[in-house]
Amino acid sequence: MSEHTYPNKLEPGSPMVRFSNVTKRYGPLVVLDSLDLDVAPNEMVSIIGPSGSGKTTVLRMLMTLETIDDGVIYVDGEPLTHMERNGDLVKANASHLRKMRGNIGMVFQHFNLFPHMTALQNCMEAPVQVLGLSKDEAEQRSVELLDLVGLADKKDQHPSRLSGGQQQRVAIARALAMRPKVMLLDEVTSALDPEVIGEVLNVIRKLNSEHSLTMLMVTHQMGFAKEISDRVCFFYGGNIAEQGPPDQIFGNPKNERTRQFLSAVLEAT
Amino acid sequence: MFDWRWDFTFEILPRLLWATMNTLLAAGIGYGIALVLGLVLALAQRTPYWPLTLIVREFVEFIRSTPLVLQIFFVFYVGPQFGIRLDPWTSGMIAIGLHYAAYLSEVYRAGLDSIPKGQWEACRALNLSARRTYFRIIIPQALPASLPGMGNYLVGIFKDTPMLSVIGVAELMHTANALGSETYRFLEPYTMVGVIFLAISLPTAAGLRFFEAWVRRTLGMSK
Numbered sequence: 001m002s003e004h005t006y007p008n009k010l011e012p013g014s015p016m017v018r019f020s021n022v023t024k025r026y027g028p029l030v031v032l033d034s035l036d037l038d039v040a041p042n043e044m045v046s047i048i049g050p051s052g053s054g055k056t057t058v059l060r061m062l063m064t065l066e067t068i069d070d071g072v073i074y075v076d077g078e079p080l081t082h083m084e085r086n087g088d089l090v091k092a093n094a095s096h097l098r099k100m101r102g103n104i105g106m107v108f109q110h111f112n113l114f115p116h117m118t119a120l121q122n123c124m125e126a127p128v129q130v131l132g133l134s135k136d137e138a139e140q141r142s143v144e145l146l147d148l149v150g151l152a153d154k155k156d157q158h159p160s161r162l163s164g165g166q167q168q169r170v171a172i173a174r175a176l177a178m179r180p181k182v183m184l185l186d187e188v189t190s191a192l193d194p195e196v197i198g199e200v201l202n203v204i205r206k207l208n209s210e211h212s213l214t215m216l217m218v219t220h221q222m223g224f225a226k227e228i229s230d231r232v233c234f235f236y237g238g239n240i241a242e243q244g245p246p247d248q249i250f251g252n253p254k255n256e257r258t259r260q261f262l263s264a265v266l267e268a269t
Numbered sequence: 270m271f272d273w274r275w276d277f278t279f280e281i282l283p284r285l286l287w288a289t290m291n292t293l294l295a296a297g298i299g300y301g302i303a304l305v306l307g308l309v310l311a312l313a314q315r316t317p318y319w320p321l322t323l324i325v326r327e328f329v330e331f332i333r334s335t336p337l338v339l340q341i342f343f344v345f346y347v348g349p350q351f352g353i354r355l356d357p358w359t360s361g362m363i364a365i366g367l368h369y370a371a372y373l374s375e376v377y378r379a380g381l382d383s384i385p386k387g388q389w390e391a392c393r394a395l396n397l398s399a400r401r402t403y404f405r406i407i408i409p410q411a412l413p414a415s416l417p418g419m420g421n422y423l424v425g426i427f428k429d430t431p432m433l434s435v436i437g438v439a440e441l442m443h444t445a446n447a448l449g450s451e452t453y454r455f456l457e458p459y460t461m462v463g464v465i466f467l468a469i470s471l472p473t474a475a476g477l478r479f480f481e482a483w484v485r486r487t488l489g490m491s492k
Contacts, residue, residue: 063390063393063394064393065390065393065394098396098398101393101394101396102396104394105394106394108387108390108391108394110387112385112387112388112390112391113391114388114391114406114410115410115488115489115490116409116410116488116489116490117489118489125395125397125405125406126395126396126397129397129398129401129405130395130396130397130398130401158489158490160489160490174395175394175395178395178396
């Protein structure tokens with residue numbers, strides 16, 4: 001590691017998520033370059049930027065789908081990518097990752113529902129198999145969540161019988177069933193037909209207003225990001241080029257790159 | 270010249286049918302071994318430990334590139350030189366089970382490879398263990414794609430059981446040979462062997478297609 005110092009634990013009252021000097025490379029390509037990013041508990045942070053700017057990588061590293069090459073990620077005060085051994089931080093082993101992963105839920109662009117299971121079974125699977133809930137408890141929890149996303153009546157349908165918007169709402173319920181503290185939304189409306197995007201966004205609005213969840217959302221829906229976010233981060237070239245409240249980023253961007261990106265995106269819509 | 274004797278045919282039929290039981294037993298046990306061992310061979314090639322992958326890969330290639338009858342001889346006749354003395358049945362089941370396990374592992378491998386990366390990532394995100402990821406999510410989805418190949422090899426192993434006659438397993442072919450050398454009539458025994466094989470293979474193949482459709486429906490994955 002570099003000259004940075006990384007505490008073994010963060011102080012109480014610290015951010016829910018902290019990226020400290022995080023670097024990610026694919027061979028010679030630097031995807032994220034010494035990223036520092038803090039997300040407060042219950043904060044809703046939108047990540048926008050051109051493709052290849054590293055925004056999805058941020059979520060994938062948090063979900064431990066990717067390893068990191070330098071730096072430390074903390075979740076809820078504890079290191080995620082590392083663990084403490086004899087007073088030092090060492091690379092996290094499988095069981096530490098497993099423990100920490102329980103804090104995080106993720107919703108994917110392509111839903112990734114289990115096609116051989118009904119909506120209800122999709123939601124119940126992990127609570128039963130991972131958390132060890134009884135079938136009854138898991139079913140009750142899952143039905144409540146399917147009701148929250150407005151799909152209680154579809155609980156016995158397989159994904160192939162559901163529309164894209166419905167599938168994505170089931171995927172949200174499935175992630176919520178694990179009671180994560182941090183929810184990651186990775187371009188959750190990008191694969192949807194325009195007419196069903198609204199129903200998914202409504203569910204996210206509801207989550208944001210009624211649930212205490214820390215959310216990181218990578219999105220191309222600028223209007224939605226502006227409406228819902230506490231903070232917007234504009235990624236460019238593997239780091240945050242500009243961040244701030246949505247009014248500032250969308251209304252009065254300071255960075256030339258942000259201005260260019262936003263005018264290009266808004267022109268296209 | 271063509272003197273088919275019905276009375277002789279009916280006389281030998283009970284012995285042939287009795288031997289058919291052994292053929293079915295051999296095919297069933299051999300296939301059972303192959304189903305389980307094939308999965309082990311397929312999964313062993315997907316661990317993060319590359320030496321294991323390499324060894325298993327080479328082993329599978331080796332088995333697939335050498336004749337079954339040689340493998341049967343090897344287990345039965347060469348084994349004793351190393352102090353491994355097995356009866357014909359055990360030797361035969363090991364050889365044919367292993368042989369078809371190698372083929373089935375390739376069928377499983379293709380099925381497992383067909384599962385999109387997103388399914389693995391969803392399992393990771395939901396914190397499912399590797400074992401549960403495989404047995405509850407990945408394998409059930411890989412199954413429909415693997416079933417046609419698995420069915421082919423079920424019929425295949427059934428048709429290969431006559432090879433066990435070379436080490437004296439009293440299956441259908443072995444019994445037909447014995448009847449031939451006892452009576453010097455080969456027409457009826459061998460013809461009946463063919464008829465019996467057909468009578469079992471054809472309905473099995475049809476049944477397998479129904480089974481495939483049923484599995485797809487049950488998993489909610491019908492096309």
